Amino acid sequence: AFKGAPQISTDDGWSFKPRGRMQVDFGSVNGPSGLTVGEQAHLGSSVEFRRVYLGFDGSMPGGFGYRAEINVANSDVSINDMYLTYQAGRNVTLTLGNQKPNWGLEEMTSDLFTSFQERASFSQAFGFERRIGLNAQYLGKGVVAQLGVFADDPKSLGSDSDKSWSVDGRLAAMPRVAGGTLHLGGSVHVRTLNDTIPTVTYQTRPFVHTTDLRFVKAGIGSATQERGLGLEAAYIKGRFHATAESFWQTVRRTGFKDPTFNGGYAEVGYLLTDDTTAYKNGTYGRIKPKHGLDSGGLGAVQINARYDWLDLTDAGIRGGRQQTAGISALWIPTDYVRFILDYGHVWVKDAPVTANGDASYGADAMGMRAQFDF
Amino acid sequence: AFKGAPQISTDDGWSFKPRGRMQVDFGSVNGPSGLTVGEQAHLGSSVEFRRVYLGFDGSMPGGFGYRAEINVANSDVSINDMYLTYQAGRNVTLTLGNQKPNWGLEEMTSDLFTSFQERASFSQAFGFERRIGLNAQYLGKGVVAQLGVFADDPKSLGSDSDKSWSVDGRLAAMPRVAGGTLHLGGSVHVRTLNDTIPTVTYQTRPFVHTTDLRFVKAGIGSATQERGLGLEAAYIKGRFHATAESFWQTVRRTGFKDPTFNGGYAEVGYLLTDDTTAYKNGTYGRIKPKHGLDSGGLGAVQINARYDWLDLTDAGIRGGRQQTAGISALWIPTDYVRFILDYGHVWVKDAPVTANGDASYGADAMGMRAQFDF
């Protein structure tokens, strides 16, 4: 059967499927006047491969499964999902290897299915990434619970002196409410930091990923532990969805006050075409247009609006505050092809990057993405 | 169906095929006496993986297709063809992503099917490469027209301050003449350079790729624009083919005269076995031996002779002139396996690399390649 790529399977439990995706992005940021020449050089219009994944997944008789995928978008290798799974019971799956440590709703949703080119600012700022660990998931009727212990990302673990480790748990309920699905959840993260590199840096790009300039940025020295708390809520019904998340990240330090930073977003989206927003088991999924180009139709069109905030100023650390208002239009001509057009206005306050000495200013950003996957 | 690798497809428009190739090269360059020890260390005999490609391509219902391929020959990742295509009409294909910006006949021909181990000197010198862009192709009866707008190659675009962009167009006609196919074409390229790196470097290796020493080399500062004009002609009939191309590259500069460099080649080739040179839609293709090893035969054997020139001296820039006379023998035992043996003599004049103070001298180079693809 074709799921983008052919999935070859047998009755006794074998299956195999190649995997891949390409996201090619155009982005443009119009910053304030008064930046330095060096800062300005990062703005303007740029093109990049945002993600290029290649890999395989499969299953074997006996309850085992796997995924092996790399990201080559940056002309190097970054190890993506790379794990062995075991179906330990009807509801319980164990996963060993590189995977997402039970972050919140949007981060756990595949980057193929986000409403904007980029996820929320806090997702980028607080270092959400895949890490090598052992995770357990319980998937019941209307509930998903995930708990795992994790080391660090594969590249960081290339240094044998990296001894960071964390415990990460997430719980979400998804009751049926008024003909739709309500999603309510939260996640907790406690991470002991590698003591040989006691500085953590939190920063986020302005709306698009094509620029490497960050207006807001906090470097926190003498860090010993990160504690994260995320709350997530969503409602999905037919063409409509609304999502809100907030995340609090506390850094424990030796000899200094412990700052707590916060970020979050609220979003509404609507499908202009007669299609249905996809949600399943605690994450958003693939929108499959009822009348795609492949059946003579025009595909699905979704519009979304979002307000996003990130506050990196606390306890004497002045990383700045960034707010973003964004709108997006998604065109999904067929199941495995997607185009995104989005625009955002960014307001920063108390930012370490100043414009003519002013730490508060605005910027405009727009982006486009073309994407396919298999 | 097997096309090297299995192509899995369905009646409703799905298809999928893994892709790969390996080219392992031996090369040897015998330079003039009087080079420095450091320069000599680059000559002599060397072995290398010239290309190792891995990837997939496929098509989807609705007119979409894709290719995703990387080159790992240098023990890193270089993004190769990486694009989404759309069949916009019976004759028109749009391609978005990393691809060749409509260079000339030999460059647009797959490296699997070239007559020598390396393409013409100008192809290397003038920076022909794949770039991220949007391209349109019209393929009619006896004519192909291509026009696109391009940013830069993926690695260069890793720097968000890279703002170079170009418009590249190519037109070729391929009438039937005297029982064979005549190919006549040309391409035009206008590229606005990234102003933060205003130097372009044009250089070429002596005949083989295993050495990193270039006898001829021109660095042009204060560059603002590259303009390229290519002419291409070929005649293909049965066992015989002849090809000639020439390319003029002009660099616009601020405050200096604009140099125009030129390179080109003329080649004839002949199949000693009862086989047919492959050409289709504006490029050379895969020679499939009538009596391959797989059917008890010995495969196809082609011999080729070529004269190649490159002049990197103009407008006060002395990059040198290089001429090469080369012969090659290709053995194609089966459709997807090929061996090349070639020899070239190189004459350089006014070269920046001198031998005992002499800027004009000769060098001999020979190479061997073993190749398979799927």
Added chain:
Amino acid sequence: AFKGAPQISTDDGWSFKPRGRMQVDFGSVNGPSGLTVGEQAHLGSSVEFRRVYLGFDGSMPGGFGYRAEINVANSDVSINDMYLTYQAGRNVTLTLGNQKPNWGLEEMTSDLFTSFQERASFSQAFGFERRIGLNAQYLGKGVVAQLGVFADDPKSLGSDSDKSWSVDGRLAAMPRVAGGTLHLGGSVHVRTLNDTIPTVTYQTRPFVHTTDLRFVKAGIGSATQERGLGLEAAYIKGRFHATAESFWQTVRRTGFKDPTFNGGYAEVGYLLTDDTTAYKNGTYGRIKPKHGLDSGGLGAVQINARYDWLDLTDAGIRGGRQQTAGISALWIPTDYVRFILDYGHVWVKDAPVTANGDASYGADAMGMRAQFDF
């Protein structure tokens, strides 16, 4: 047919199969007190991807075959098996490309099937690796003979001044003795070193791979040639196997005495379950549990014990001596999944890394591996 991944083949000689493997390791080394802070930072507990391979292999009509595989475990690309094969006769296979230069029994055995997480110390110390070359293998009834000429590994060959080359041969007989298989063999290696980098370094990790600290290490300057001699013996019968290997490496030098270093190991192993040790054509193979998880059983369990030594002190070079006593337990729940738990005690003598000034001390190491392949 599924061999981990689907192998697609036709009657006329085409075949194709994706390949991959993941080994995720936990390792912990408890060294002596008195190391420096920098050295201590390398010890303790660490997690890493030991190997992540992705690739394809296949065969074509006419006697050709190939394998194309990369290792991305270190978040970069290392070219693994990458070659074209030709079946030159009923017993003779030619292999051109990147491959193992006919090392000894354990090194020629796939890393999927070793008895411990890591191979013998000498295997690591003497720089066993894949190199680009042309190899011939004769496989007869009860005998395998291999002889090839090799350049260097692909990454080293990225420098065109690398002119090292070697001749490597191996011969092994495998008579049936007392209901089991006796393996007796040896290999000889003569390698002319690249004269621009005349220093070779021999070193080995303590038992596990997760640490980058080596207690024993010899750097040999003015080296012109490496000569290796390996002897290998094994006996395999049903659940039982025993293996012993020893390897002598001599470095020829200009102006200094030529040191000869030696390493080796002796091992016994036993399957606690009703399963059979796998051996074929000169290497160990895949143990396929009779009663795997896939058929309601618990899989195969093997226990192994090994004594390993490495002596890097000779001819005035004091690299130190390391001995290791190790035990391991392997759990193989299904054919393509394996878990390893092992423990080793290491004794070093005359080591360049000292503990409180003492060059002789002990260390404990334990490790765990989870692995799948397809």
